Amino acid sequence: MSVMKFLQLFLWFIFASVSTHAISGEVLSKLQGYPEQGGFVWGQTIPLAQVKLGDASAQADEKGLFYIGIPRLAQQTEQLEISVLGVPQYTQKLTIAQHEYPTQYIKGVKKKHVNPRSEADMAHIRSDIEKINAARAQPFEMLPYIEKTFSQPVSGTITGVYGSRRFYNGEERSWHKGTDFARKTGTPIAAPQDAVVKLALANSYFNGNLIMLDHGHGMMTLYAHLDRLDVKTGDSVKQGDVIGTVGSTGRSTGPHLHWGLYWGKMALNPMLLFKTPQNLM
Numbered sequence: 003m004s005v006m007k008f009l010q011l012f013l014w015f016i017f018a019s020v021s022t023h024a025i026s027g028e029v030l031s032k033l034q035g036y037p038e039q040g041g042f043v044w045g046q047t048i049p050l051a052q053v054k055l056g057d058a059s060a061q062a063d064e065k066g067l068f069y070i071g072i073p074r075l076a077q078q079t080e081q082l083e084i085s086v087l088g089v090p091q092y093t094q095k096l097t098i099a100q101h102e103y104p105t106q107y108i109k110g111v112k113k114k115h116v117n118p119r120s121e122a123d124m125a126h127i128r129s130d131i132e133k134i135n136a137a138r139a140q141p142f143e144m145l146p147y148i149e150k151t152f153s154q155p156v157s158g159t160i161t162g163v164y165g166s167r168r169f170y171n172g173e174e175r176s177w178h179k180g181t182d183f184a185r186k187t188g189t190p191i192a193a194p195q196d197a198v199v200k201l202a203l204a205n206s207y208f209n210g211n212l213i214m215l216d217h218g219h220g221m222m223t224l225y226a227h228l229d230r231l232d233v234k235t236g237d238s239v240k241q242g243d244v245i246g247t248v249g250s251t252g253r254s255t256g257p258h259l260h261w262g263l264y265w266g267k268m269a270l271n272p273m274l275l276f277k278t279p280q281n282l283m
């Protein structure tokens with residue numbers, strides 16, 4: 003812990019222990035976002051405070067800004083709690099809009115993408131998971147990019163939505179963690195906002211050519227099944243920069259972009275990035 007951080011915590015400890023009630027009205031100066039399953043909220047609170055929403059927790063940054071995700075099956079009412087060094091400072095009940103998720107049946111999937119069995123395939127899958135987890139385990143960039151307006155990475159017909167249950171060749175597999183846009187192979191994909199490339203991975207087993215962009219505060223977007231990767235891990239990109247092209251690599255039955263939004267490991271609905279956030283104060 004840096005000396006600065008220690009001093010800050012020490013000062014807050016004194017402040018919190020003597021004036022819990024006096025400051026409670028000012029603990030939260032901003033709270034907005036998308037209070038729905040697969041949504042997220044953000045706000046402004048005490049620097050370095052702990053924020054909890056349901057089972058999820060986040061730490062506010064040194065300016066007090068925090069982001070927190072809402073899982074696909076969150077309860078109708080979830081409690082937001084803010085505490086400093088374990089001392090509760092503020093609670094607020096949030097009503098979470100509930101969704102009915104459709105079921106999608108996908109046929110004509112290659113057998114090896116439904117039931118991978120060979121030792122080589124299993125090793126490939128394990129290696130992908132390690133690389134993706136390693137990228138996620140790195141400290142998130144504390145970039146301001148997530149607060150800016152996002153643009154769509156491609157236009158096109160939406161052929162898959164966030165949260166749906168999925169059956170491949172009749173067998174249920176994990177639920178759909180993003181939006182699918184059908185476009186022809188070679189269509190350029192534009193970064194929807196400034197970011198750092200957290201991972202550019204060629205030839206992953208299920209996702210094919212894959213990109214993960216870090217927009218700050220634990221918020222990342224994911225691009226799968228690309229035909230071409232035009233960036234590499236560690237690159238900085240600006241909104242509108244071409245990061246690759248649409249393809250049909252990995253577990254895919256036709257050219258499309260699979261676009262995901264993650265808060266840490268939690269998959270959220272990326273289409274919310276285009277919706278006007280609600281003020282929750």
Ligand SMILES: [Zn+2]
Pocket residue numbers: 162178180181182259260261
């Ligand atoms: Zn998809």
